[in-house]
Protein backbone atom coordinates (compact mmCIF):
# COMPACT_ATOMS: atom_id res chain seq x y z
CA UNK A 1 0.00 0.00 0.00
CA UNK A 2 2.61 2.49 1.07
CA UNK A 3 6.24 2.37 -0.01
CA UNK A 4 7.32 2.68 3.61
CA UNK A 5 6.15 -0.88 4.23
CA UNK A 6 7.94 -3.98 2.98
CA UNK A 7 6.17 -5.62 0.12
CA UNK A 8 4.82 -8.72 1.89
CA UNK A 9 1.04 -8.36 1.65
CA UNK A 10 -1.35 -7.04 -0.96
CA UNK A 11 -4.10 -5.64 1.25
CA UNK A 12 -7.54 -4.83 -0.11
CA UNK A 13 -8.36 -1.13 -0.34
CA UNK A 14 -10.35 -1.44 2.85
CA UNK A 15 -9.48 -0.24 6.31
CA UNK A 16 -11.42 -0.55 9.53
CA UNK A 17 -11.72 1.88 12.36
CA UNK A 18 -13.97 0.01 14.78
CA UNK A 19 -15.25 -3.44 15.65
CA UNK A 20 -17.92 -4.83 17.94
CA UNK A 21 -18.82 -8.50 18.28
CA UNK A 22 -19.15 -10.02 14.80
CA UNK A 23 -19.11 -6.64 13.03
CA UNK A 24 -16.50 -4.23 11.67
CA UNK A 25 -16.91 -0.67 10.39
CA UNK A 26 -14.74 0.86 7.67
CA UNK A 27 -13.50 4.43 7.38
CA UNK A 28 -16.69 5.48 5.59
CA UNK A 29 -18.80 4.02 8.40
CA UNK A 30 -20.00 0.99 6.39
CA UNK A 31 -20.80 -2.11 8.42
CA UNK A 32 -19.45 -5.60 7.59
CA UNK A 33 -20.09 -9.06 8.98
CA UNK A 34 -16.64 -10.45 9.74
CA UNK A 35 -16.35 -14.07 8.58
CA UNK A 36 -12.54 -14.00 8.78
CA UNK A 37 -11.98 -12.95 12.43
CA UNK A 38 -8.44 -11.80 11.66
CA UNK A 39 -7.69 -15.36 10.46
CA UNK A 40 -9.19 -17.32 13.36
CA UNK A 41 -7.99 -14.82 15.96
CA UNK A 42 -10.89 -12.74 17.29
CA UNK A 43 -12.84 -15.85 18.28
CA UNK A 44 -14.99 -14.21 20.97
CA UNK A 45 -15.67 -11.17 18.79
CA UNK A 46 -14.28 -7.66 18.51
CA UNK A 47 -14.07 -5.38 21.57
CA UNK A 48 -15.63 -7.94 23.90
CA UNK A 49 -16.40 -5.93 27.06
CA UNK A 50 -14.65 -8.45 29.30
CA UNK A 51 -11.51 -8.39 27.17
CA UNK A 52 -11.59 -4.59 27.12
CA UNK A 53 -11.85 -4.58 30.92
CA UNK A 54 -9.07 -7.17 31.34
CA UNK A 55 -6.71 -5.20 29.08
CA UNK A 56 -7.39 -1.82 30.64
CA UNK A 57 -7.26 -3.05 34.24
CA UNK A 58 -4.04 -4.95 33.63
CA UNK A 59 -2.48 -2.03 31.72
CA UNK A 60 -3.22 0.24 34.67
CA UNK A 61 -1.71 -2.30 37.09
CA UNK A 62 1.24 -4.08 35.47
CA UNK A 63 2.19 -4.91 31.87
CA UNK A 64 5.52 -6.63 32.09
CA UNK A 65 8.10 -7.85 34.57
CA UNK A 66 9.98 -10.62 32.60
CA UNK A 67 10.29 -14.29 33.37
CA UNK A 68 12.96 -13.53 35.96
CA UNK A 69 10.02 -13.34 38.38
CA UNK A 70 7.04 -15.60 38.75
CA UNK A 71 3.91 -14.34 37.03
CA UNK A 72 0.59 -15.28 38.58
CA UNK A 73 -1.52 -14.88 35.42
CA UNK A 74 0.92 -17.09 33.52
CA UNK A 75 0.54 -19.87 36.07
CA UNK A 76 -3.23 -19.50 35.99
CA UNK A 77 -3.34 -19.74 32.21
CA UNK A 78 -1.04 -22.77 32.24
CA UNK A 79 -3.33 -24.47 34.80
CA UNK A 80 -6.47 -23.74 32.78
CA UNK A 81 -4.97 -24.89 29.49
CA UNK A 82 -3.54 -28.08 30.94
CA UNK A 83 -6.88 -28.89 32.61
CA UNK A 84 -8.81 -28.34 29.39
CA UNK A 85 -6.39 -30.32 27.21
CA UNK A 86 -5.03 -33.13 29.39
CA UNK A 87 -1.52 -31.77 28.84
CA UNK A 88 0.81 -31.22 31.80
CA UNK A 89 3.03 -28.19 31.26
CA UNK A 90 3.02 -25.00 29.19
CA UNK A 91 5.57 -22.58 27.76
CA UNK A 92 4.36 -19.21 26.48
CA UNK A 93 5.47 -17.37 23.34
CA UNK A 94 4.22 -14.40 21.34
CA UNK A 95 3.10 -16.10 18.13
CA UNK A 96 2.27 -19.38 16.45
CA UNK A 97 5.58 -19.63 14.65
CA UNK A 98 7.43 -19.27 17.93
CA UNK A 99 5.21 -21.85 19.63
CA UNK A 100 6.09 -24.30 16.85
CA UNK A 101 9.79 -23.45 17.25
CA UNK A 102 9.38 -24.42 20.89
CA UNK A 103 7.82 -27.74 19.84
CA UNK A 104 10.65 -28.37 17.35
CA UNK A 105 13.24 -27.67 20.05
CA UNK A 106 11.47 -30.19 22.29
CA UNK A 107 11.69 -32.76 19.48
CA UNK A 108 15.42 -32.09 19.10
CA UNK A 109 16.02 -32.41 22.84
CA UNK A 110 13.97 -35.58 22.92
CA UNK A 111 16.16 -37.10 20.21
CA UNK A 112 19.34 -35.89 21.87
CA UNK A 113 18.34 -37.55 25.15
CA UNK A 114 17.77 -40.77 23.25
CA UNK A 115 21.22 -40.50 21.64
CA UNK A 116 19.89 -39.89 18.11
CA UNK A 117 22.49 -37.80 16.30
CA UNK A 118 20.45 -36.60 13.33
CA UNK A 119 16.87 -36.41 14.58
CA UNK A 120 14.16 -36.29 11.94
CA UNK A 121 10.69 -34.78 12.37
CA UNK A 122 7.94 -36.07 10.08
CA UNK A 123 5.82 -33.30 8.53
CA UNK A 124 3.00 -33.29 5.99
CA UNK A 125 2.72 -32.20 2.38
CA UNK A 126 0.93 -28.83 2.17
CA UNK A 127 1.55 -28.15 5.86
CA UNK A 128 1.83 -24.62 7.22
CA UNK A 129 3.63 -24.10 10.51
CA UNK A 130 4.96 -20.54 10.32
CA UNK A 131 7.49 -18.14 8.79
CA UNK A 132 10.59 -18.54 10.93
CA UNK A 133 13.40 -20.46 9.22
CA UNK A 134 12.66 -23.57 11.29
CA UNK A 135 8.90 -23.56 10.84
CA UNK A 136 9.28 -22.64 7.16
CA UNK A 137 11.42 -25.70 6.77
CA UNK A 138 8.59 -27.74 8.33
CA UNK A 139 6.09 -26.11 5.96
CA UNK A 140 5.40 -27.00 2.35
CA UNK A 141 4.94 -25.08 -0.89
CA UNK A 142 7.16 -22.88 -3.05
CA UNK A 143 5.03 -19.79 -2.32
CA UNK A 144 6.39 -19.57 1.23
CA UNK A 145 9.77 -21.32 0.80
CA UNK A 146 11.14 -19.90 -2.47
CA UNK A 147 14.39 -18.01 -2.06
CA UNK A 148 15.06 -18.97 1.55
CA UNK A 149 17.57 -21.78 1.08
CA UNK A 150 19.29 -23.43 2.85
CA UNK A 151 16.49 -24.24 5.23
CA UNK A 152 17.27 -26.52 8.16
CA UNK A 153 16.81 -29.98 6.71
CA UNK A 154 15.75 -32.19 9.58
CA UNK A 155 12.28 -32.92 8.19
CA UNK A 156 10.79 -35.78 6.21
CA UNK A 157 7.60 -35.09 4.30
CA UNK A 158 4.70 -37.47 3.69
CA UNK A 159 1.27 -36.86 2.10
CA UNK A 160 -1.35 -35.74 4.66
CA UNK A 161 -3.63 -38.66 5.49
CA UNK A 162 -1.39 -41.31 3.87
CA UNK A 163 -0.52 -44.01 6.42
CA UNK A 164 1.20 -46.27 3.89
CA UNK A 165 3.72 -43.52 3.06
CA UNK A 166 4.42 -43.11 6.76
CA UNK A 167 4.99 -46.83 7.06
CA UNK A 168 7.54 -46.73 4.24
CA UNK A 169 9.28 -43.77 5.84
CA UNK A 170 9.43 -45.65 9.12
CA UNK A 171 11.09 -48.62 7.44
CA UNK A 172 13.69 -46.38 5.81
CA UNK A 173 14.43 -43.80 8.52
CA UNK A 174 12.67 -45.19 11.62
CA UNK A 175 15.77 -44.99 13.82
CA UNK A 176 16.15 -41.25 13.18
CA UNK A 177 12.51 -40.23 13.58
CA UNK A 178 11.70 -38.45 16.86
CA UNK A 179 8.32 -36.83 16.22
CA UNK A 180 5.40 -36.23 13.88
CA UNK A 181 4.24 -32.61 13.53
CA UNK A 182 0.76 -32.27 12.02
CA UNK A 183 -2.24 -29.92 11.81
CA UNK A 184 -5.49 -31.74 12.69
CA UNK A 185 -7.08 -29.76 9.84
CA UNK A 186 -4.76 -28.07 7.35
CA UNK A 187 -6.00 -24.48 7.39
CA UNK A 188 -3.71 -22.50 5.12
CA UNK A 189 -3.80 -25.14 2.39
CA UNK A 190 -7.58 -24.85 2.04
CA UNK A 191 -9.24 -26.46 5.08
CA UNK A 192 -8.13 -30.02 4.37
CA UNK A 193 -9.59 -32.59 6.77
CA UNK A 194 -7.70 -35.76 7.61
CA UNK A 195 -9.46 -39.05 6.80
CA UNK A 196 -11.42 -40.49 9.77
CA UNK A 197 -9.17 -42.36 12.19
CA UNK A 198 -5.96 -40.74 10.89
CA UNK A 199 -5.00 -38.96 14.13
CA UNK A 200 -5.77 -42.11 16.10
CA UNK A 201 -3.51 -44.11 13.78
CA UNK A 202 -0.73 -41.50 14.20
CA UNK A 203 -1.16 -41.77 17.98
CA UNK A 204 -0.77 -45.58 17.80
CA UNK A 205 2.26 -45.27 15.54
CA UNK A 206 3.91 -42.78 17.90
CA UNK A 207 3.21 -45.05 20.87
CA UNK A 208 4.66 -48.04 19.07
CA UNK A 209 7.90 -46.29 18.07
CA UNK A 210 8.23 -43.89 21.01
CA UNK A 211 7.87 -40.82 18.75
CA UNK A 212 6.28 -37.61 19.95
CA UNK A 213 2.89 -36.75 18.45
CA UNK A 214 3.00 -32.95 18.08
CA UNK A 215 -0.24 -31.25 17.01
CA UNK A 216 -0.25 -27.75 15.57
CA UNK A 217 -3.63 -26.49 16.87
CA UNK A 218 -2.79 -22.84 16.22
CA UNK A 219 -5.76 -22.45 13.89
CA UNK A 220 -7.98 -25.35 15.02
CA UNK A 221 -7.64 -24.77 18.77
CA UNK A 222 -9.56 -22.57 21.24
CA UNK A 223 -13.01 -23.74 20.20
CA UNK A 224 -12.78 -23.22 16.45
CA UNK A 225 -13.97 -26.74 15.55
CA UNK A 226 -16.55 -27.15 18.34
CA UNK A 227 -14.22 -28.70 20.94
CA UNK A 228 -11.56 -26.83 22.87
CA UNK A 229 -8.99 -28.57 20.68
CA UNK A 230 -9.60 -30.50 17.44
CA UNK A 231 -7.89 -33.65 18.76
CA UNK A 232 -10.72 -33.99 21.29
CA UNK A 233 -13.06 -35.09 18.48
CA UNK A 234 -10.78 -38.10 17.98
CA UNK A 235 -10.43 -39.37 21.54
CA UNK A 236 -6.65 -39.05 21.60
CA UNK A 237 -4.16 -36.84 23.44
CA UNK A 238 -0.94 -35.60 21.79
CA UNK A 239 2.46 -35.36 23.50
CA UNK A 240 2.95 -31.76 22.38
CA UNK A 241 0.42 -29.17 21.21
CA UNK A 242 0.88 -25.61 19.99
CA UNK A 243 -1.62 -22.74 20.24
CA UNK A 244 -1.73 -19.05 19.29
CA UNK A 245 -4.32 -17.19 17.15
CA UNK A 246 -7.58 -17.44 19.14
CA UNK A 247 -5.91 -17.66 22.54
CA UNK A 248 -5.41 -13.89 22.83
CA UNK A 249 -8.36 -12.66 20.73
CA UNK A 250 -5.97 -10.20 19.10
CA UNK A 251 -3.39 -9.76 21.86
CA UNK A 252 -0.29 -11.64 20.63
CA UNK A 253 0.30 -14.89 22.51
CA UNK A 254 1.45 -18.39 21.65
CA UNK A 255 1.78 -21.50 23.75
CA UNK A 256 3.47 -24.87 23.56
CA UNK A 257 2.00 -27.54 25.84
CA UNK A 258 3.53 -30.91 26.59
CA UNK A 259 2.90 -33.99 28.65
CA UNK A 260 4.57 -37.22 29.70
CA UNK A 261 8.06 -37.71 28.32
CA UNK A 262 7.87 -34.36 26.50
CA UNK A 263 6.94 -32.31 29.58
CA UNK A 264 10.29 -32.33 31.39
CA UNK A 265 12.78 -31.90 28.56
CA UNK A 266 13.60 -28.23 29.07
CA UNK A 267 15.84 -27.26 31.95
CA UNK A 268 16.64 -23.75 33.21
CA UNK A 269 18.39 -21.86 30.44
CA UNK A 270 17.46 -24.23 27.59
CA UNK A 271 14.63 -22.04 26.30
CA UNK A 272 13.20 -18.61 27.00
CA UNK A 273 11.37 -15.49 25.85
CA UNK A 274 11.44 -11.85 26.91
CA UNK A 275 7.78 -11.06 26.31
CA UNK A 276 6.35 -14.59 26.33
CA UNK A 277 3.83 -15.17 29.13
CA UNK A 278 3.61 -11.58 30.29
CA UNK A 279 0.79 -10.59 32.66
CA UNK A 280 -1.25 -8.77 30.00
CA UNK A 281 -1.28 -11.54 27.39
CA UNK A 282 -1.90 -14.26 29.99
CA UNK A 283 -4.73 -12.41 31.70
CA UNK A 284 -6.39 -11.92 28.32
CA UNK A 285 -5.87 -15.63 27.57
CA UNK A 286 -7.58 -16.56 30.85
CA UNK A 287 -10.45 -14.20 30.02
CA UNK A 288 -10.90 -15.70 26.54
CA UNK A 289 -11.21 -19.19 28.04
CA UNK A 290 -13.70 -17.93 30.66
CA UNK A 291 -15.84 -16.26 27.99
CA UNK A 292 -15.92 -19.41 25.82
CA UNK A 293 -17.01 -21.41 28.85
CA UNK A 294 -19.55 -18.96 30.26
CA UNK A 295 -21.18 -18.11 26.91
CA UNK A 296 -21.40 -21.79 25.92
CA UNK A 297 -19.49 -21.09 22.72
CA UNK A 298 -18.34 -24.65 22.03
CA UNK A 299 -21.98 -25.70 21.75
CA UNK A 300 -22.70 -22.64 19.60
CA UNK A 301 -19.86 -23.56 17.23
CA UNK A 302 -21.24 -27.09 16.86
CA UNK A 303 -24.79 -25.87 16.17
CA UNK A 304 -23.98 -22.91 13.91
CA UNK A 305 -21.12 -24.75 12.19
CA UNK A 306 -23.42 -27.62 11.23
CA UNK A 307 -26.08 -25.14 10.10
CA UNK A 308 -23.59 -23.11 8.03
CA UNK A 309 -22.17 -26.20 6.31
CA UNK A 310 -25.63 -27.60 5.55
CA UNK A 311 -26.97 -24.31 4.20
CA UNK A 312 -23.85 -23.64 2.11
CA UNK A 313 -24.19 -27.09 0.57
CA UNK A 314 -27.84 -26.40 -0.26
CA UNK A 315 -27.17 -22.89 -1.57
CA UNK A 316 -24.22 -23.91 -3.75
CA UNK A 317 -25.41 -27.38 -4.78
CA UNK A 318 -26.06 -26.36 -8.36
CA UNK A 319 -23.28 -23.83 -8.70
CA UNK A 320 -20.95 -24.97 -11.51
CA UNK A 321 -18.01 -23.06 -9.99
CA UNK A 322 -17.95 -25.10 -6.78
CA UNK A 323 -15.78 -28.20 -6.48
CA UNK A 324 -16.11 -29.07 -2.78
CA UNK A 325 -17.39 -27.73 0.53
CA UNK A 326 -15.77 -29.07 3.69
CA UNK A 327 -15.07 -28.16 7.27
CA UNK A 328 -15.59 -28.78 10.94
CA UNK A 329 -17.28 -26.39 13.34
CA UNK A 330 -16.67 -22.82 12.20
CA UNK A 331 -13.68 -23.64 10.00
CA UNK A 332 -15.11 -24.08 6.53
CA UNK A 333 -13.57 -24.17 3.05
CA UNK A 334 -15.37 -23.78 -0.27
CA UNK A 335 -13.09 -24.95 -3.04
CA UNK A 336 -13.80 -23.52 -6.47
CA UNK A 337 -12.83 -25.01 -9.82
CA UNK A 338 -11.07 -21.89 -11.04
CA UNK A 339 -8.64 -19.64 -9.20
CA UNK A 340 -10.65 -17.03 -7.34
CA UNK A 341 -10.47 -13.53 -8.74
CA UNK A 342 -10.42 -10.40 -6.61
CA UNK A 343 -13.98 -9.91 -7.85
CA UNK A 344 -15.18 -12.60 -5.48
CA UNK A 345 -13.73 -10.82 -2.48
CA UNK A 346 -15.06 -7.52 -3.74
CA UNK A 347 -18.53 -8.96 -4.40
CA UNK A 348 -18.66 -10.31 -0.86
CA UNK A 349 -17.42 -6.96 0.45
CA UNK A 350 -20.07 -5.13 -1.56
CA UNK A 351 -22.67 -7.29 0.20
CA UNK A 352 -21.19 -6.37 3.59
CA UNK A 353 -19.39 -9.66 4.15
CA UNK A 354 -15.69 -10.27 4.78
CA UNK A 355 -14.35 -13.61 3.54
CA UNK A 356 -10.86 -14.97 3.03
CA UNK A 357 -9.26 -16.87 0.15
CA UNK A 358 -6.48 -19.36 0.68
CA UNK A 359 -4.29 -21.24 -1.84
CA UNK A 360 -5.95 -19.27 -4.62
CA UNK A 361 -8.97 -21.52 -5.04
CA UNK A 362 -10.59 -21.91 -1.65
CA UNK A 363 -12.88 -19.48 0.15
CA UNK A 364 -12.19 -19.89 3.85
CA UNK A 365 -14.78 -18.99 6.47
CA UNK A 366 -13.58 -18.45 10.04
CA UNK A 367 -16.27 -16.31 11.69
CA UNK A 368 -16.25 -15.48 15.41
CA UNK A 369 -17.51 -18.37 17.57
CA UNK A 370 -20.41 -16.17 18.68
CA UNK A 371 -22.36 -15.98 15.37
CA UNK A 372 -26.11 -16.60 15.48
CA UNK A 373 -28.59 -18.14 13.05
CA UNK A 374 -29.33 -14.85 11.33
CA UNK A 375 -25.63 -14.26 10.70
CA UNK A 376 -25.28 -17.77 9.30
CA UNK A 377 -27.97 -16.76 6.79
CA UNK A 378 -26.07 -13.56 5.95
CA UNK A 379 -22.86 -15.53 5.31
CA UNK A 380 -24.64 -18.07 3.08
CA UNK A 381 -26.29 -15.30 1.03
CA UNK A 382 -23.06 -13.29 0.73
CA UNK A 383 -21.00 -16.31 -0.34
CA UNK A 384 -23.71 -17.36 -2.81
CA UNK A 385 -23.65 -13.93 -4.46
CA UNK A 386 -19.85 -13.73 -4.46
CA UNK A 387 -19.40 -17.17 -6.01
CA UNK A 388 -21.95 -16.60 -8.75
CA UNK A 389 -20.19 -13.34 -9.66
CA UNK A 390 -16.97 -15.20 -10.38
Ligand SMILES: *Cc1c(COP(=O)(O)O)cnc(C)c1O
Nearest residue numbers: 095096097128129130218219244
Ligand atom coordinates in the same frame (compact mmCIF):
# COMPACT_ATOMS: atom_id res chain seq x y z
C1 LIG B 1 -1.21 -19.10 11.62
C2 LIG B 1 -0.57 -20.41 11.77
C3 LIG B 1 0.77 -20.53 12.17
C4 LIG B 1 1.69 -19.34 12.34
O1 LIG B 1 1.29 -18.48 13.36
P1 LIG B 1 1.95 -17.00 13.47
O2 LIG B 1 1.33 -16.45 14.70
O3 LIG B 1 1.58 -16.27 12.22
O4 LIG B 1 3.41 -17.20 13.59
C5 LIG B 1 1.28 -21.80 12.36
N1 LIG B 1 0.52 -22.90 12.18
C6 LIG B 1 -0.77 -22.82 11.80
C7 LIG B 1 -1.56 -24.07 11.64
C8 LIG B 1 -1.35 -21.58 11.58
O5 LIG B 1 -2.62 -21.53 11.16
